[in-house]
Amino acid sequence: MQVKHLLLIAILGLTAACSSKETVNENLGETELYQQAQQDLDNKSYTSAITKLKALESRYPFGRFAEQAQLELIYAYYRNAEPEAARSSAERFIRLHPQHPNVDYAYYLKGLASFDQDRGLLARFLPLDMTKRDPGAARDSFNEFAQLTNRYPNSRYAPDAKARMIYLRNLLAANEVHVAHYYLKREAYVAAANRGRYVVENFQQTPAVGDGLAIMTESYQRLGLTDLADTSLRTLKLNYPDHPSLVDGEFVPREKESDTRSWLSKATLGLIESEVPPPDTTQASRDVIRQYQNAEQDLPAEIRPTLRDLEQGGSKRSWWSYLTFGLFD
Structure with missing residues (x-):
């Protein structure tokens, strides 16, 4: 059942991506465009809301709804499962409006976007252990929530940010x-x-x-x-x-x-291991024998009998001499 769910989600996602090219009426005024975007947000039509909010910002960059539209765009990206776009929009808002009375909301949404970045659709259907995944997004989220709580300790979003920081800190430690x-x-x-x-x-x-x-x-x-x-x-x-x-x-x-x-295991701190040797064989001798065996297996079949003949003695050079290039003859 989980696989079917994943396939259904993938098909719906591809369908939505292919059919999301929405055009906005060019005759809409600033107020009408903003009201339609708000209706889309209320109806959870986040893709449509994103299109209208971007159009509002580009058509009326100095209008009375411009700054609010930028904040709403961060939220729409976040709810539309586009964390990178949400973080980018939040960073842009913070850079352009550092003294805005609602800039703490931009910091909060930025932290939420990173917090949920590793919690996509797969986490809802598969038993993923978050402590074993790449902690990069969790570390980013912790730092972003820390900026919020340090700069705006009295923000209405600070208590939730602190609670999430505790969870993220435990996750990073694990x-x-x-x-x-x-x-x-x-x-x-x-x-x-x-x-x-x-x-x-x-x-x-x-x-x-x-x-x-x-x-x-x-x-x-x-x-x-x-x-x-x-x-x-x-x-x-x-x-x-x-x-x-x-x-x-x-x-x-x-x-x-x-x-x-x-x-080799000691020198590389265990990153390169070898099998445990039997008690009657030294590790050095096993290394040499293993190297020789690997080299012998790589030789063409017609050469191997000649090499075995050399191993049996006689006036010709031994396999050890060949293996060590005659350094120990």
């Missing part, structure tokens, strides 16, 4: 925790510890602080930094005694560490 867990899984412990510390230092009073401390503890333990690990663990136990990483007062790591890590 996103940092997801990134840190990714680094933990990849055994990139330095990067994971830095992300955890960033959450603790910059997102106080959010639910993610306990997760940040747990990540720091686990990362420092893996790195062998006992003092830092103990400090993080004490802070975690003191402030979040019921954290899931604490079982009967003992810290339980989230990720299981492999027995050994290759020099």
Whole structure:
């Protein structure tokens, strides 16, 4: 059923896009044009309202409804699910009318447009985890609401903006925790510890602080930094005694560490991994053998028997000599 809904929405969207070329009567006066635009807004005909408001602004740029039409245009774009156009219109209004008595409304709509930018039609039908998505729009929305509350603390829109900022701050902190867990899984412990510390230092009073401390503890333990690990663990136990990483007062790591890590995994902080070697083989020898096997597979079939003959000994060069260009003969 969800797929059918999405297909229906896509078809309706394409149909609306193809049929949205509306012409505005050139004989309409300023007042009539504004009244028709208001009727379209009341009827939720936002595409038609946008067309009339743009015509009003272009035909009567210094009329008595010009500034109000610019504000209404921001709202129409926002309700028509055009966040980029809404933000652009809001920025234009703020730039042209910084002292307007309703400029706080432009700041508020700009923040709302960014707030809903990641919450399109897909979010209504698919179970999307917003904390795992790109936080760019959420960060923009938080900054825009912050501008509103800082410049106009007594605005009628400030209370709602502050409530949304709390949600956005929690979302951004949770996103940092997801990134840190990714680094933990990849055994990139330095990067994971830095992300955890960033959450603790910059997102106080959010639910993610306990997760940040747990990540720091686990990362420092893996790195062998006992003092830092103990400090993080004490802070975690003191402030979040019921954290899931604490079982009967003992810290339980989230990720299981492999027995050994290759020099490549360590050098790249886990971004490039390799399979775990068996106990009787060193990682260096496995790297050389794997490189040789990959090179052998790339050779034409008619050459491989000759190379195997060389491996068996005799007066000819060994495969090791070929592989290392004779540096270790």
